[in-house]
Amino acid sequence: VFFLMIRRPPRSTQGVSSAASDVYKRQVSTQSTWDYQIEGKMLRVSYRLFARTASNLLCYTNAQFGTMKYTLTHEWINFDESSKKGMIGITNFAQGHLGDIVHIELPKVNNHAGKGKNIGGLESVKAVSDIFSPVTGKILKVNEGLKNDPSIINKSPEKDGWIAEMTVENEKEMGELLNEEAYKKHCEEHKDDHQIQMTLNTTQLKKKKKKKKN
Numbered sequence: 001v002f003f004l005m006i007r008r009p010p011r012s013t014q015g016v017s018s019a020a021s022d023v024y025k026r027q028v029s030t031q032s033t034w035d036y037q038i039e040g041k042m043l044r045v046s047y048r049l050f051a052r053t054a055s056n057l058l059c060y061t062n063a064q065f066g067t068m069k070y071t072l073t074h075e076w077i078n079f080d081e082s083s084k085k086g087m088i089g090i091t092n093f094a095q096g097h098l099g100d101i102v103h104i105e106l107p108k109v110n111n112h113a114g115k116g117k118n119i120g121g122l123e124s125v126k127a128v129s130d131i132f133s134p135v136t137g138k139i140l141k142v143n144e145g146l147k148n149d150p151s152i153i154n155k156s157p158e159k160d161g162w163i164a165e166m167t168v169e170n171e172k173e174m175g176e177l178l179n180e181e182a183y184k185k186h187c188e189e190h191k192d193d194h195q196i197q198m199t200l201n202t203t204q205l206k207k208k209k210k211k212k213k214n
Contacts, residue, residue, distance in 0.1 A: 069134070069177035072186060073116075076158055077134040079174055087162045088134055090122070093187050095157045098124040104150040106142040107131070107164045113139060115173055120163065122153070134177060137167040 066080040074094035079086040095101065107119040113133035120131035142164045146152055153161035168174065178186060 067174065069174055069179060070183035070186075071116075071132065071134050071177060073130075073132050075132055075134050077168075077174075077177070078162075079168055081171075084168050084171075085140065085165060086135065086137070086168050087165050089162045089164075090129075090131065090153065090157055091183070092157045094129070095154050095161075097127070098122060098129055099126045100124055101150045101153050104146050104153070104163075105131075106144075106146065107133075107139045107166075109139050109142060111139050113137060113166065115170075122150070131163065133166070135166075135173040136169045138169075140165045140167060 066078050066086070068076060068078050070076050070091060074091045075088060076091050077086040077088045101122055101124045103123040105121040107113070111119070113119045113136065115133060115136045117133050118130050119133045119139070122129045122131060143152075143162050146161070146163065153163075155161065
């Protein structure tokens with residue numbers, strides 16, 4: 001928001017004695033300088049507020065370009081209705097329970113994925129987890145950067161740590177997913193269940209490591 005201040009023009013000194021006129025002119029000059037300084041500060045503050053607001057809006061736009069939905073198995077999809085495509089990944093809740101992610105099995109490009117079907121996997125220091133497709137569609141591309149640095153998912157699971165982009169063949173499936181409020185409620189209600197699942201996954205991880213050694 002920009003402030004616009006309009007000052008009243010100085011009064012005429014016509015009919016005022018020379019001495020009084022000089023005093024008045026000095027007062028007007030001092031007041032004008034003060035007003036200018038105040039206006040300058042207000043303008044700078046207003047500009048900073050505007051720049052900060054614009055920056056926040058830009059960050060929000062980059063982070064979320066469409067409709068964000070979640071699955072019961074802790075995947076998210078950011079759906080762009082105009083292109084009928086969606087970016088997918090795992091939620092912040094999921095990465096927090098997995099711990100430091102050390103390996104990812106990315107989905108295969110051009111593969112057709114059914115809703116709820118396994119399309120990849122994650123391995124962390126304490127657990128393993130499958131990645132399931134939130135909707136039915138074709139895998140268009142994957143985040144190749146995760147191969148060399150899967151920890152990006154820990155740092156930014158719902159933005160830079162996106163896993164794949166896919167088509168959305170049936171938009172009705174988007175309506176079957178959870179919105180943010182419903183997903184948060186789901187996580188709160190099933191905290192104990194998730195902990196049990198993580199324990200099972202840890203056991204599976206130990207079995208995998210034993211097989212590698214043998």
